[in-house]
Amino acid sequence: MNAAPNLAAIGALIGHPARAVMLEALNDGRAWTANELAMAAAVTAQTASTHLKRLVEGGMLVVEPQGRHRYFRIASSEVAEALEALEVLATRRGARPGLGAVRRDPITQARTCYDHLAGRLGVALTESLVAQRHLGEDDNGYTLTPAGARIMTGLGIDLTAVHQRRRMFARKCLDWSERRHHLGGALGAALTERLFELAWLKHFPRSRAVKVTRQGASGLKELGLALDPSS
Template identity: 50%
Template sequence: MKDGPHIARIAALIGDSARAEVLTALMADRALTATELADIAGVTKQTISAHLAKLLDAGLIAVESQGRHRYFRLADRDVAHLLESLMNVAFRAGAVRLRASPREPALRRARMCYDHLAGEVGVQFYEALVRQGMLQATPQGAAITPAGAQWFAHVGIDTSTLAQQRRMVCRPCLDWSERRHHLGGALGAALLQRLFDGGWALRAQGSRVVHFTPKGELALRQWLGTHPDAPNSRAAQGPAPC
């Protein structure tokens, strides 16, 4: 007897090379036009229209119209989580690109994982939160400690408000390039937004890469305890409010 959802159709849609490039590009949680996606996928505008129609029909992407323009993005966080999981499996299985992009080192260092920070910096950030007692590892993943709630409030994040959302607050997300966890969930998204709002980090144009500003690099190193002038007490307090 055949039970459960039929995954073959979704797997076939994602398995197409051009559609996979489209979905990967949309992992930056930024809406793109069909023309931009055609350029990324290396196909014509007519071909990309057919691909986008299939992805829309399957509920993998969504579209928003503004005037004469249509902007495409991932349908929701569940799709983003599925894609990140596939990237983990692909990397572990050795299914990597034969020719790396010039952006590859920057992508591995810090990138968008839909709406939270991934890569080497994202992993260091999560591990520092656990090490300094802001988060506590649990069988379910992670939980905010009382000290953590105070620190997040200090940097402008109301964890009680996050807890009222339908979304999981803290979700450790396995990082495909580091093979360790970075912070996902509502808290991970809120932290990344604070980095952007405070001028610590910037999105790279047309990429998932996240660049840290000089101010952000210094503050991050001080908080992680890797700056030679950062005393332990200052590192434990965390960075200044954004």
């Protein structure tokens, strides 16, 4: 049994500029309409339609009709993880944020990587949680300390439900813009979701980029969590 034909097919799905833009946009974890994706990719509605059809048939996206609108989103966390792995490679070969430069670009500052927080903010929060000993590190990723469990529960996160999800609990996720780790896995997703629910985070319009709200900044400060990575 040879996997190469299907590997090539998946690669080809990702390997076209318009489709890559769409996948990137959808990696904010939200659902987008066909029209929004056409505009994001700077193609006509009919071109977007054929691309989206291929992405759905290829298992990368799922579509939900709501009246005249068709909402597309990434099909699974497996798809997101594969895109993430490719992004790490893509950044290694592409232009990378200068080492010394402080980038002000909203995407590198803070963004959602499907369902968890990435960018400078993602790295900062993660490292802060480690420094405060809310997160430990073991051979395979992060662990949650008793103090960390109290913080999460205090924020309203149901840790039992998080443990029961069929994915890694607390993954060390290599951040493509920072080349350091941010918290992924079920815990990273739960924390990020909760911070959005609390309105401590919100999205820039039509973007993966994320900003910390005023109440978020003060809430995170109270927890002793930093908004900038240590140097």
